Amino acid sequence: MSGDVPGSGPADMPPGDPALAPSETVLPQSEWSAAPIRAAQLRVLHLEDNILDHELVRSALEDQLTPTPEFLQVEDEAGFRAALQDFRPHLILSDFSLPSYDGLSAFELAHRLTPHVPFIIVTGAMGEEVAVDTLRRGVTDYVLKQRLERLTPAVRRALAEHAERDRRRLAEAEIRGLNGALQQRLQQVEQLNAVAEERRLKQEDTARQLAESLTMQKTFLAETSHELRTPLTALLGYLRRLEREAGESQTLSDAQRVAQNMTRLVNDLLQLTRGELVQNTEQHFVDLTELLRAVGRDYGVQVHAQALEIVADPGRLTQVFVNLVGNAVRVCGSPALVEIRAEQHLGENNAPEICVRIVDHGPGIPDDVKPRIFDKFYRGKEAGSAGLGLTIAQQVVSAHMGSLRVVDTPGGGATFEVCLPALDEDDEDDLALLGAELDAEA
Helix, strand or coil: CCCCCCCCCCCCCCCCCCCCCCCCCCCCHHHHCCCCCCHHHCEEEEECCCHHHHHHHHHHHHCCCCCCCEEEEECCHHHHHHHHHHCCCCEEEECCECCCCEHHHHHHHHHHHCCCCCEEEEECCCCHHHHHHHHHHCCCEEEEHHHHHHHHHHHHHHHHHHHHHHHHHHHHHHHHHHHHHHHHHHHHHHHHHHHHHHHHHHHHHHHHHHHHHHHHHHHHHHHHHHHHHHHHHHHHHHHHHHHHHHCCCHHHHHHHHHHHHHHHHHHHHHHHHCCCCCCCCCCEEEEHHHHHHHHHHHHCCEEEECCCEEEECHHHHHHHHHHHHHHHHHHHCCHHHEEEEEEEEECHHHCEEEEEEEEECCCCCCCCCHHHCCCCCCCCCCCCCCCCHHHHHHHHHHHCCCEEEEEECCCCCEEEEEEEECCCHHHHHHHHHHHHHHHHHC
16 A cells, blocks of 8 residues: 555445446356465456556566466456456456546446455555545555555455455355354254153153162162072082082083072172172282282183282272183183283373283174173173173272273283272382381281
8 A cells, every 4th residue: 555545445345336237247256256365366457558557567566476467458448347257357456547447437347346356546646635535435455656566565465355355254154054054953942842841751750760670670689699699609519519529520510610600690790789880999908919819820820920019909809800810711711821911010191000911812802892891781692691790890990990991912812901000109118117017026
C-alpha cells in the first residue's frame, strides 16, 4: 500500500451492488477461488493501456514471486470483461485512469462478477481524498507507479487476506452444516427420550431381579462348596490310601484325577463367593524363590530363579502359581514341557519389579482367545477346569499391585507373566534388620 494513506478497507465491504446487466454472469466461487492459492496457480489480470508501465509492474512481481505468475494485459472495458470470464484471475491490477475506461468502473464490474478477487489500483498519481474514497468503496489497496517496490508486499498481503477469507467462509459453511446436523440430532434425541425413560424403568426392574438372582447364586455356591469340600477331601485320602495298599492302577489314577478336578472346582467356586475381587491379603516378607521351588517340586517342573524376596501374601501367591503351573502342565500333558523363570529388573519409571514367567511349550493360546482368557467361567477347549482359576489369579496379582498377562512362547506355547513390585531400599534394610534380630535370638 502507498504510504500516503494508512490502512486499507476490507475487500468484502463493497458498496451496494447494482443490478447485473443481462449479459453478465456471476462466476461460481469454485471457478475463481481456490483456498489457499498456490503460487503456481496465480493468474494476474492487468488493466493498463501503457505497455511500458505493464512491463514495469510485471517485472516488479516476477522478481519477487516464485514461481513466476501468469499475466494477462488488457486496456479497455471489452477486453477486461472478457478476461474476467475466460482468464479467471486470482488477482486484478488496474490503472486508475485509462483513455476509454477507469479503475473504479473496472472494480465495480469485477466486484459484480468475481466479488472476492483482490483488486489493487496501480496508478501514477492519486490524491489523498480519491485514495480514501477508493478504499471506502471496497478496493483492496492502491500503489503508486513511482513506488513499485511496495507492490509485492501489497500483493502478498492481499492474497493472504483473500486466503484467510476463503478459510473463514469454508469454516462458516461447515459450522452451518454441523449446526443443521446437530438440530436434527437434538430432535431425534427428544423423540427417543420417552422411549429411553420407559426402557430405563424396565432395566431398573431387571437389574433388581438380576441382583436378587446373583445373591441367591452366591449363597447356593457357598453352601454347595462347603457341603462338597469335606467328602471330596475324604475321598482323595481314601483313594491315596488304596493306591498305597493295592498298588498303582489306571482306574485309581483316573479316579484321583477326577477327584482332584472336582476339588479344584469346589475351591474355585468357594473363592468366587467370597468376593468379586481378592482384596484381603496378609502381606509380609516372603522368600519367593523357595515358594516357587515348592510349587515346582509339587508338579515336577524346573525352576530357574535367583534369590528373590518380596512383600506379599504367601498363601495367595502360592494359589496363583499353583493355578498357572497346574494349567500349563495339564495343557502340555507333561511337566517336562513347562518351566518357571524368575528375575528382578527395572520396570516402568525405572521402578524395580520381579517378574515370574510360567513358560510352556504346548499348543499355545490363539490370539482371539487371549482377550477373554481371564474372564469368569471362560474355559475355551479345556474341559478339566471351572474357568475361574485365571480370574482369581488375576485378582490376587492385582491386589498385590502387580500385573498378569499372557504372551506367546518363542517356538510355540504360552507364557504367563506375573510382575510384582520388588523390595525398595527401605524394605531391604528392614529385612536385613529382622534377619539380624532373629540370628541374635537364636
